[in-house]
Amino acid sequence: MFFSQEVSIPAHEYLIFYLPLPADNTTTGITQALLDNFKLLANFTSASYCPSNENSTVGSPVTCTGTICPLVEADVVTSVAEFGSENDTTVSDIKGYVALDPVRSLIVVAFAGSGNVRNWLADFTFEELPYADCNACSIHSGFATGWSERRSTVLAAVSTALLAHPDYSIVVTGHSLGAAVGTLAAVELRSLNHSVDVYTYGSPRVGNEAFADFVTSQSPTQGGNFRMTHVNDPVPQLPPTWVGYQHTSPEYWLSGGNATTEDYGAQDVVVCEGVGNEGCNAGTGLVPIDGEAHNHYLGLIDACSGPFSF
Template identity: 70%
Template sequence: MKHKALRFGVFLTLGLLISHTGAVPIQEGRDALQPRDNTTTVGISQSLLDNFQLFANFTAASYCPGNENSTSDSLITCTDNACPLVAADNVTSLVEFGGSNDTTTADIKGFVALDPTRSLIVVAFAGSGNTIRNWLADFAFIQVPYTLTGCTACLIHAGFSSGWAERRSAVLSAVMSALETHPNYTLIVTGHSIGAGIATLAGAELRSLNYTADIYTFGSPRVGNTAFATFVTSQAPQLGQNYRMTHENDPVPQLPPTWVDYEHTSPEYWLTGGTDTTDAYAASGIVVCEGIGNEECNAGTGLVPIDGTAHNHYLGLISACQGPVAF
């Protein structure tokens, strides 16, 4: 109990610091001006759950040290049985980034890979190698302009912006080259935790370049303001679908808070009805929350008490190769 109180105290202190610095203006009365859409349904198709399982495997593989700095065409592999579906498909790497020898500021880790069995090009981003708390605190929830064509008045988290900027060239180059060679392959962008935030930015930009990309994220923090969340949501279905998964009372999707003008994309797919360590869920029980600013599903569980264990479990221990993501 002492450790949980300490973790909550860190978030509370950070929130108070932000409110006094004035770094991000709070929109007074925004709830009254923008009524919440709390539409929920229960149950998804088994095929969609199977897709979530597959891309959770790809995301788990992005954490594994064996997938750092290896040569092009090398197999994507995992320890601790973290990605059996990926291993079975003989997935090969196109480009890898991040890890022990990385010199970038954000050190966003991941890869672009080919899955010849399923005709997929997959961009996968791991979560932060440091603690979630420190990564978010380093940028104090400050927002910076997001300048993609069509995204009017969009603002995004400064840390996610810089993290994507450091990987943008390598990812776009690998994806464009792969699509030239394999024009009939489906493009998927996926990530967990901080990597889910980067995946959202990567997918949105690829779509803006007229590539169709499905975005699968697991335990994503909020990435930008209402205008940004609306923009990414509105890219579907013409330019790809948005599949944002949360788990029980995972605290990370509740950060940065809405009162500093951060919102999530829609829809949300909430794993619930188990515990923070449950990895097996039935498709019939997954709750779908639709609408920008929906306060049901994960957002309705609250941050108190903080329980970070749920953040590590997304249809398996998604950070198994690294170990539990710390708070």
């Protein structure tokens, strides 16, 4: 797979800078190749917000206004299926697309984050539902609803794309609420015997500790898990751990800047290993809340929809 080579490299080989390994299993620095992957998938995620990628015909190019997704446009990425728009009638109104990248031989499933009140109602309903595919696992009910409303469209589009391009790799990406839904999409695609890398930005916690362990254990044999956070972004700190939620491991934390910093080097990424790790983003706390950090992931990731506000 295009991305799996990063996943399969032992940690001691791909870390650029080393710090003494403390109890919280935190290290500093990643390879430039992995940072480039994060930048590429951030471009794909940014494109999921853009109105130009709503309701277009199959085979049409994925485009963005201005210079929001230059890496996607340079590869002449084309649409397989799109979902969500101003006229959408679903409960959660999850927006995104499935597309083909012929340059990198990728099938990309991209989910946008929260764009309206219905999205945030889904985000802040903390009720958990059982997740049938693993013992004692439960997931956020709103995220489960979001995925269920897009499941048939996404699975059919991926199946169609694989029939035409069986040698392509599958990558799922998303921001915010779209990151949570993307995690569920990746896990289900893996259950169908596909190897799937998942790149998320500013993801809230998706399920309980058992679910976080389950997803974490799928890497690297079923695809890599690449969860990025940014300084004190408040969204990855929700839903709170005191109601039973935990994050998957590892976390890639953009650190050393402020809420609007977008230019980071590989040496600026801190890696926190372990489900429930209290370092990295979780260590910044929710007070004071700064929603600006949620918008800036190697660029203004939601530029097509306007800034997130808490």
